[in-house]
Amino acid sequence: MSRPPSQSPNFSSVADVDKRLSEAGYLPDAQIATTVFLADRLGKPLLVEGPAGTGKTELAKALAAATDSELIRLQCYEGLDEARALYEWNYKKQLLRIQASQAGDGADWDSVHDDIFGDEFLLSRPLLTAIRRTDPTVLLIDETDKADVEVEGLLLEVLSDFQVTIPELGTITATRRPMVILTSNATRELSEALKRRCLYLALDYPSADREREIVLSRVPDLAPGLADQLVKTVRALRAMELKKSPSISETLDWAQTLLELGLDTLDEGAMSSTLGVVLKHASDQQRAAAELRLN
């Protein structure tokens, strides 16, 4: 089995992952810390799957901050193709080069031909950029499930061997293996081949304790009692069958809102006036109001 170029791992232990991610403002639980540690040690991409708003993208950002790496992001969408994900030839510049050669120096076809398929005319897209970088890199492939199945095939070569083949230039292999995070909302089952190459992390909403810590670390001025009440309320909301459950960032927004309004307790009045911060569908708001007896 071919292994990607070896290099010293970023983290020394699971506890080290925990500590450095916490310093970067992301509080991991045991599962996240262990999986990130393994992804780093085994040099495998990490596939993070879970509902929207559980901190998948945030994890990649925190990881970049914790390892002093640059974050390169590839946002997937329906219709994403090679030219947007991998590389593209700069047609306009190539054309300019051809025309310049016709007008001026009169270089022969062979030299122009070799010239216009050089590095200078290559537009590097996120995947190629990440592979060619010599500095530490975190590559985030966001919302992989939104992209078409063909893109997964494209990712396979990049993720298993960390190399890209460009017909005119040959194969470009990573000099320094980037740390790869793929995220998915599980709206579509990703292919087996892709999953097999990745470590899998199913991310769900955090436990009450962890979410309370997150709120207190991000909104430090909030009274601990109120944070506790807030987190319990958000959990009650998530237990309902809503169209869109409140995300972690919405919990944080809510905490910030309560702080700005100077509210020191979350009672019915405060709740019904600020419900829009966490619930963004009219039908969700009605349901929450009915089930929590706000009126």
Next chain:
Amino acid sequence: MSAPVSRSQELGGLAGHLDGFVRAVREAGIPVGISQAVDAAEILTVIDLLEREQLRHGLAAVLLQRGAQRPAYDVLFDLWWPLSDRPAPADDSSESEEGADGGEPQQGGPRPDDAALAKAMRDELFRLLLEGDEDEIGRFARRAVDRLGSGQPSPTGQSYFSYRVMRALSPDTLVAQLLAGLLAEGDRGGLNEQVARQTVRERVEAFKNAVETEVRRRTANEKGRERVAKNAVRPLADQIDFLRAQSTDLAELRRTVAPLARRLAVRLSARRKIGRQGRLDFRKTVRASLGTGGVPVVTHHRPRKVHKPELVVLCDVSGSVAGFSHFTLMLTQALREHFTGVRAFAFVDSTDEVTRFFRPGADVADAVTRIGREAQVVAFDGHSDYGTAFEVFADKYASAIGPKTSLLVLGDGRTNYRPAAVPLLASMVRRSRSAHWLNPEPERQWGSGDSAADRYGEVIDMVECRNASQLADFITTL
């Protein structure tokens, strides 16, 4: 890679143990490839084996591929790497292994007054649930199983039952007291009570799970873990039979079906291939070529007309397919949320349009009760009658089906020996653009008894759809 080899030689038993675990995971319906098994072995070399939780999460990272597999995996992990395999810190006497302990007063001899013991433990449980420390609750659960959960010792060994623990402690009856304990005086009713209820529910659930886990661990000690593993693992959510779904499964099922419905809607509506473009837009191409010195490097195309079909869903909502009809209505609701050209019809022995109950954002359970109350789906005796239902449909709503319409029939095709009206269905199929029938019964039962599924199957594309994974397969073939 020399390190893993030397390590596995050194820990010969460990590799075998891991192998057994991987086998059990496979048997539980989670596909684990060879390369994943190799990765699992590699995990053992980099992770601290004394940290049980790290091992749990580490193996999960390579063995699992979907979030829904996690509960089954956790059960198996607890069986293969039980807690007592290493000395627990702050262990009290009741936690030691059976057989190894001699000083366990409750085990062999006459028990102290059972009622008094149960009462004392119930009080302790109440205190623990009020405080909500999960580790404490877990330790208490182990103690509770030890003292209250054992059945009569038999020649084959001691057996343990979670229902004994639950009967003695009845945690559900503590809810009212717990609420009183968690809430201050003026907080009854309203927001705070609802929030507290949720908290209490979570904690009681955690306690029950801890008891189940402990009972499984002890049973595995007595009878071997392979036997326990076979019975302990619940089917994965996408394998649950629609017809046999329990009410507890429904929420889980809804979560699996919702994204599938979205995909189905997309498949049925936009059947255009991504990347295939329409006719050349000459003007735009020439305009763009000015940027490249008059050479048309990039061609521009007119966007293709997006095909906007109508979808007609015709679903059986009779009692015989109660579990399935809940799912079909769920599917209808999800389809309604994703495109507007959906018309839904429900039938038992008569047909009525039920589109109005599925306004986007409406609740499925709500819609089901309203259909039962307001829609004219029962004309005669409330047993399904496909013949009459199709006749009423053809009579009243013939215009619903046209050359752009996709028809989706959901039902088991059991006609109660009444006329099946197959030609009528055939003509509906002919008039529609595409037609499919999803049947919740296994294919071998089609045509048995009063089922007309085999006859319908001759005129319409009938697909067996017993669980969410089959639904997913159907959608990918569309």
